[in-house]
Amino acid sequence: MKPALQFRLQQQLSLTPQLQQAIKLLQMSSVELEVELRQLLESNPLLELNESLDDGANAETEYEFSGESADRDADRDPVEHLDTEAPMSGADETRDIDDFELAGDFGDDGRDYGTPTRTDTDDADRQDAETEDLRDHLLWQLNLTSLSLRDRAIGTAIVEAIDEDGYLHEDAESLCASLSGLASARDNPVAADEIEAMRHRIRHFDPVGVASRTLGECLRAQLDVVAPQTPGLKAACDIVAHHLETLARNDRPRLAKLLRSEEATIDAAVALIRSLDPKPGARYSATAPEFVAPDAYARRVNGRWAVALSPQCQPRLSINRHYSDLIARARRDDAQYLRGQLQEARWLIKSLSTRAETMLKVANAIVHAQSAFLDFGAEAMRPLILRDIAEQIGMHESTVSRMTTRKYLHTPRGTFEFKFFFSSGVGTIDGGAASATAIQAMIKKLIDAEVPRKPLSDQALTVELNKRGIEVARRTVAKYREGMNIPSSSERGRLCLAASAL
Numbered sequence: 001m002k003p004a005l006q007f008r009l010q011q012q013l014s015l016t017p018q019l020q021q022a023i024k025l026l027q028m029s030s031v032e033l034e035v036e037l038r039q040l041l042e043s044n045p046l047l048e049l050n051e052s053l054d055d056g057a058n059a060e061t062e063y064e065f066s067g068e069s070a071d072r073d074a075d076r077d078p079v080e081h082l083d084t085e086a087p088m089s090g091a092d093e094t095r096d097i098d099d100f101e102l103a104g105d106f107g108d109d110g111r112d113y114g115t116p117t118r119t120d121t122d123d124a125d126r127q128d129a130e131t132e133d134l135r136d137h138l139l140w141q142l143n144l145t146s147l148s149l150r151d152r153a154i155g156t157a158i159v160e161a162i163d164e165d166g167y168l169h170e171d172a173e174s175l176c177a178s179l180s181g182l183a184s185a186r187d188n189p190v191a192a193d194e195i196e197a198m199r200h201r202i203r204h205f206d207p208v209g210v211a212s213r214t215l216g217e218c219l220r221a222q223l224d225v226v227a228p229q230t231p232g233l234k235a236a237c238d239i240v241a242h243h244l245e246t247l248a249r250n251d252r253p254r255l256a257k258l259l260r261s262e263e264a265t266i267d268a269a270v271a272l273i274r275s276l277d278p279k280p281g282a283r284y285s286a287t288a289p290e291f292v293a294p295d296a297y298a299r300r301v302n303g304r305w306a307v308a309l310s311p312q313c314q315p316r317l318s319i320n321r322h323y324s325d326l327i328a329r330a331r332r333d334d335a336q337y338l339r340g341q342l343q344e345a346r347w348l349i350k351s352l353s354t355r356a357e358t359m360l361k362v363a364n365a366i367v368h369a370q371s372a373f374l375d376f377g378a379e380a381m382r383p384l385i386l387r388d389i390a391e392q393i394g395m396h397e398s399t400v401s402r403m404t405t406r407k408y409l410h411t412p413r414g415t416f417e418f419k420f421f422f423s424s425g426v427g428t429i430d431g432g433a434a435s436a437t438a439i440q441a442m443i444k445k446l447i448d449a450e451v452p453r454k455p456l457s458d459q460a461l462t463v464e465l466n467k468r469g470i471e472v473a474r475r476t477v478a479k480y481r482e483g484m485n486i487p488s489s490s491e492r493g494r495l496c497l498a499a500s501a502l
Contacts, residue, residue, distance in 0.1 A: 166281025383425025
């Protein structure tokens, strides 16, 4: 064995910074894209946001196809395959929903499905209202209570230690240690009994049950304020105090035996417990609701489904002419810097155009594949996987996966994430396939139509689906039912009896 030098020639794909940026932009949501572009606009002087764009430069971005002939034309690619690697013209770089004429967005049935347009004054006038969290709500009640300075400080420490669900997990010793700095605690330290007394008082603040240490304690505090004549109250208190594990197993015969009560009383007690709030603090959560802006719009025009991108999907960036004209007159170092910024600006504009073009292709393919859902509802949803869309538009599955993440499509039936339209398939008797979403919709429809006193079991649901030509097993039906948080047939029957007893 001797050391030697060898030369080897090979090819490999390397991710350049520009390619990494293009992939990063592809998987960003509209909100993340806006934040990213704001940062790039601040750092690159060659970029500017072009608010006013000539309407004549707007390229038509609609894609229409007949919903009635979609089944017959399923094997024909309805999407124009555009070369996303080639530079795009200024007309192709713009995607404007104004061509879509959504100002009067009415469907074939005459209903107004809303318009995506908004004015600047709406954004200027809209103010985010400050939400009151659990801590503020409890401190407000504490300040309205007649207390000494020492008790008020103890109550404030307890409120500060309560979690978002309304529970107090910090022990009394820790709270006493945190209150050791009080002036009144130097000669007379705060005792655990004082902590417990104030905690008991706060437990009956609104919402009732906050500052509890266990679930049973929280539920018992809520039962204390229930009217004494409420059916099943005594049994509910006993269950909450001693038999929560048995209740969790829904073993009602066992509960009736332990409490020496009739099953009707147990049913009323269970129904009463279910009406309580196990997380009283959750309703005051300070988490702001999330709002999504659709990236694409689908509507029916003259019997055909049309798709268009939102104006916010592709911000209108352009090259700053003032700085680009300075490159020829600038000094060598300055000209080199400006050329680098100009190259990055051009690549960014091209990447944004590619992103918009890819999104339009994916949205078109999804609407084409799921036109039956748009026409008839969830029961008509077809099985669809990423590979189907990737083959139709001539792209890789990973590209489709990135494009369907946190992107939303507005339809007359609601606004859905692109991923909503993808689901696995289950075979049918005639050799076709039904999507999991369609099967779930069928199961929910059957359960909603069942006789409350005679609920359908999973086996009965399986038989009904088999009669409709869907070859599905009982365990699959049970999995779909549990995924929709629908109780079992026995549980639905008990709830019906408890409701009738009340």
